Amino acid sequence: MKRRQRISARTVRPHKRTRLSKRSGALIVTALAACGGTAVIAAQAPAGTGAGGTGAAGDGASVAGRTISCPDVGRRLRSLPAQAAPEVNRNLGQLEGQVARAFQRWAAAPGAQERVLDELERDRGATIGRIAEALRRAGGQPGALDRLSACRTTGKTAAAQSAPRGARDGNSADNGPFRNDFVDITTVRPDTGGGGDRGGRGGSFRSECGRNENGHRNPDNLIVAPGVSNGAHHLHDYVGNLATDAFSSDDELATAGTTCGNGDRSTYYWPVLRLRDNGRERDANAPGGGRDGNVGTIVRPAEVSLTFDGSATEKVTAMPPFLRILTGDAKALTNGPADANASWSCTGFEDRQLRNKYPVCPRGSSVVRSLAFPSCWDGRTVDSANHRTHVVFPGRNGQCRSGFRPVPRLVQRLTYAIPPNTLYAVDSFPDQLHNPVTDHGDFINLMPQRLMRTAVDCINSGRDCR
Known part of the structure; x- marks a missing residue:
């Protein structure tokens, strides 16, 4: 029998948000008048601190940043x-x-x-x-x-980088995000930032798996930390396979139900996005949630797109069952940005992609997270010791390196209806400061073989299928 957590994070659902204080509201209104929509950057002094204060115990030295x-x-x-x-x-x-x-x-x-x-x-x-x-x-x-x-x-130690939370509790540290983690998307030049797109070609295949309406969430990571409860120290949203947690065996995954309408049993997951709004989720005192510095109301994506496309240079081949692939780096703040492949933008502004900033979107525009996965497989193994060397990105010319073959490239596109002038952040390890550069996604292939053949045929023949 699998060991289960005392508190099930799968059933976490958003609760009613606490309204911002009058003081916070005044800050937002003032900044909105002064900055034309970038008010979210101004209302970031943590509650309980004065101007320049840290809110931390001890000798008063700031750890913010x-x-x-x-x-x-x-x-x-x-x-x-x-x-x-x-x-x-x-x-x-x-x-x-x-x-x-x-x-x-x-x-x-x-x-x-x-x-x-x-x-x-x-x-x-x-x-x-x-x-x-x-x-x-x-x-x-x-x-x-x-x-x-x-x-x-x-x-850098800098009190000016005060955390943008409106709520603090005994389990939350000054662990971000900070005012310089946000940028007004309208001030970003088009075609800058690089994004996470490596240029897939040919047709496409799309799995419709919902937006996690059933609240399947936990702070595990079956790929990186199998058998470890709270191995992620942050909460993940799941769509597709209904059995996924840290203790799922291949046999359990292969026979589980799915949220995908086409019978795709694959596991798709990513860190949840939260409003930093005083909202108290059910995991406020639980591992992966408040105990790990992840606080606020969880936002369900308004739209989830799971699309597979092709290679820029040759036809793709089928993925093997149980192939594990990840993109981005949950510890990119300290590991460096080499594997930081996720990107952020706003609807209507997706020619402007950000790797290390959260976008502040204008009214009527939604926040967009784009997670493009590597698509060159070594043809031998479904996983590797570091979970990265068996599936890699193609080179700048779109070709896979010697010894690797192209497989369908997964792109996860997530959109969020973030209320105007609202602070938000992606869940992270506590020491990663909720920095947007740490965004990441994970995938385990469990498409039935017939469905995978259909996907490969659609991509290679230039058709768009779902």
Whole structure:
């Protein structure tokens, strides 16, 4: 029997939002008059603090805009023997939890930075040692993992970067987003920012799987942290396969129900988007929610588009069952932007794509998240130790590198009706400060083989099918 969380996050549903205070409303009105629609940037002083205050306990030093950066051990793995996988994944999950707790301790007492980092290095060293030993016992090569235990603080200390929350509680740290994480989309030049599009060609195939009307959510990540409860430390929206959580086996996924109208049992998921509006969700005191600094009213997408298209240079081949693919990097703030493939925009302005900013959309325009997935498969494995080397992006010329073959390219497009002048953020690891660069998406292929053949045929023949 699978181990289940005490609080089921699948049933989380938005609750009535608390109105902004009169003071916050005045800030928004004033900024709207002055800035022509970018008021969301101005109303960002956290409740309970004066001008320039931090709201943090301890010696009064601000941690806003700063975080703890640790080497990403999971990304360094190049092989993972099957017999070592459960223990390695369990300990990788412990590493994430250690960083999350250390960040929260430091945010509550900024003067304790040195002590917190020392304790974190000690805990990480012991956990990494267990990972290395599990790999050695299974005949794997742990390499120099023992050098990855030390962490450091990064970012700028600046009270002017006050968090834009209207609500604070004992589980929430100054972990963003910040005023410089937002930009008025009308001020962005067209055709800048790059976006997440790598230029698919040919026809297309679309699965209609709904907008998560059934509230299937949890803070797990079956691909990156299988068998680890709250492995994501943030909440995911799911559409498609109804059985997906950290403990789902391939057999369970293969026989589960689906929200897709065409029988597609694939798993599609992404971090939820929340309004920073004082709204108290059912997970306000739960792992992945308030305990990990993710607070506010969850916004269900107004529209979800799941489209597969083709290669710029050759015909695509079918994906194998259970192929796992991810795009973006949930830890891009500290890992760097190399894998930050998600992009943000507004309806009516999608020739302006942003990687590291949240768009402030004009009235009548919706926020758009675009998540384009890699589409060159090694033809051998359905997953890799770091979950990235078995499926990669094509080169700038659209061709797959030697030894890889093109498969249908998934593009997830999510739109949100964000009320004007409302603060919002994507869920994240606590130490990633809710930065938009950390947006990401995940996919496990469970299309019936006949449906996959239909998708491949539509794409290669230049037809648009659904």
